[in-house]
Amino acid sequence: RESSAQAVVSTQSTGVPKFVVEEKEKEEERSTKPLRVGESDFQTQLLQYEDASALLKYMKDMATPTIDLELQSLSPMDGGSHDLVMRFLEFLITAHTLKTSFDLAQAYTNVFLKYNRRYLMEEGSLREKLSTLRDLHKDQWRKLQRKCQEVVCVTNFLKNVAL
DSSP: OOOOOOOOOOBOOSSSOOBHHHHHHHHHHHTOSOOOOSOOHHHHHHHHOSOHHHHHHHHHTSOHHHHHHHHHTOSGGGTOOHHHHHHHHHHHHHHHHHTSOHHHHHHHHHHHHHHHHHHHHHOGGGHHHHHHHHHHHHHHHHHHHHHHHHHHHHHHHHHHHHO
16 A cells, blocks of 8 residues: 655745745844843843852752853843953862862853853953963863873773782
C-alpha cells in the first residue's frame, strides 16, 4: 500500500517564488529584543555596588536566564546605558582580581562580551578597561596552566616513585 503525504507550504504570488515562512522568521528575529521599562533591580545593584564580592554573591543567587537577560540589556543599544556597561566592566575586572570565583567571572565575561561586543567595539572610551580585562584574563590563564603543569609533574613524579 502506498500512502502519500502532502506537505503544504504557502508561497507568495510574486515574480520570484518565496516561502512565507522565511519572512515570518525574519520578523520574529527583528522583534526578539527584550522589552524593559526602567531600571531592573540588578541594574540598580550594579550602579550602587561598592563590594564586588557582594554583587558576585547577588548574581550567584540569580537564575541563569535572568542573568542572560540582564547582561543582554546593559548596552544603550538594548535599553541600558554607557554607565551600566562601564560599571559591569569594572565589576568584571574586580571579580577577576579577587580570584575567588574564576569560573563565574569567566562565564559572566563570556556572556557579557557575547551580547555587548558591538557596542564595546564602537565605544572607544571603554578600550582601556577592555585591555585591562584582557590582560587579567591572560594572566589568570597562564597561572592556571602553570598550576596544571605542576600537578602533572607531581603526578608523574609520584607515579615513577611508586614503581
